[in-house]
Amino acid sequence: xAWNREREKAQCNHGQRILSMSNHGFAVLKKGxxxxxxxxxxxxxxxxxxxxxISTFLDEQEVETGEELKPELTRAIKGxxxxxxxxxKNYASSTWCxxxxxxxxxxxxxxxxxxxxIFYHVEPTxxxxxxxxxxxxxxxHGQRMEAExxxxxxxxxxxxxxxxxxxxxxxxxxxxxxxxxx
Numbered sequence: 600x601a602w603n604r605e606r607e608k609a610q611c612n613h614g615q616r617i618l619s620m621s622n623h624g625f626a627v628l629k630k631g632x633x634x635x636x637x638x639x640x641x642x643x644x645x646x647x648x649x650x651x652x653i654s655t656f657l658d659e660q661e662v663e664t665g666e667e668l669k670p671e672l673t674r675a676i677k678g679x680x681x682x683x684x685x686x687x688k689n690y691a692s693s694t695w696c697x698x699x700x701x702x703x704x705x706x707x708x709x710x711x712x713x714x715x716x717i718f719y720h721v722e723p724t725x726x727x728x729x730x731x732x733x734x735x736x737x738x739x740h741g742q743r744m745e746a747e748x749x750x751x752x753x754x755x756x757x758x759x760x761x762x763x764x765x766x767x768x769x770x771x772x773x774x775x776x777x778x779x780x781x
Contacts, residue, residue: 641685676702681713691736697763704766716775727771
């Protein structure tokens with residue numbers, strides 16, 4: 600079974616939002632209209648950045664319709680000095696979202712990018728231990744990997760699954776905030 604990137608791209612639009620601030624005061628908000636965070640926390644965060652005159656890249660406004668989002672977001676993440684990751688219930692359901700998390704954490708190591716997780720109605724321990732919705736999502740990704748017939752694609756998927764698992768553990772161990780300010 601092949602990984603369906605278009606379906607994953609659509610799922611990412613329901614699973615997470617990422618904010619990155621570039622070296623030039625430019626903010627990137629991955630407006631992935633999560634049903635967990637839509638029209639509330641991340642919209643408020645976006646509006647607060649704009650009101651403070653921080654130039655903000657909002658994917659649905661800055662990327663032409665039909666253009667691949669991934670390269671645009673990849674460049675924005677790599678050019679940023681800080682990222683805020685809003686981890687919500689449906690965060691791990693998308694391979695696109697998990698790939699972006701891996702990239703952000705790589706940038707933290709390579710370029711000392713600041714990474715601040717916000718746990719939006721999820722417990723850091725559920726992220727760290729891949730429990731509840733995080734465990735369910737990774738289990739489904741694992742099932743798709745196991746169903747893959749092509750041995751090389753299956754090996755690649757296994758490496759990705761391992762990198763996602765490690766990235767979730769790593770982000771859960773970072774100092775962050777939950778929606779209650781803890």
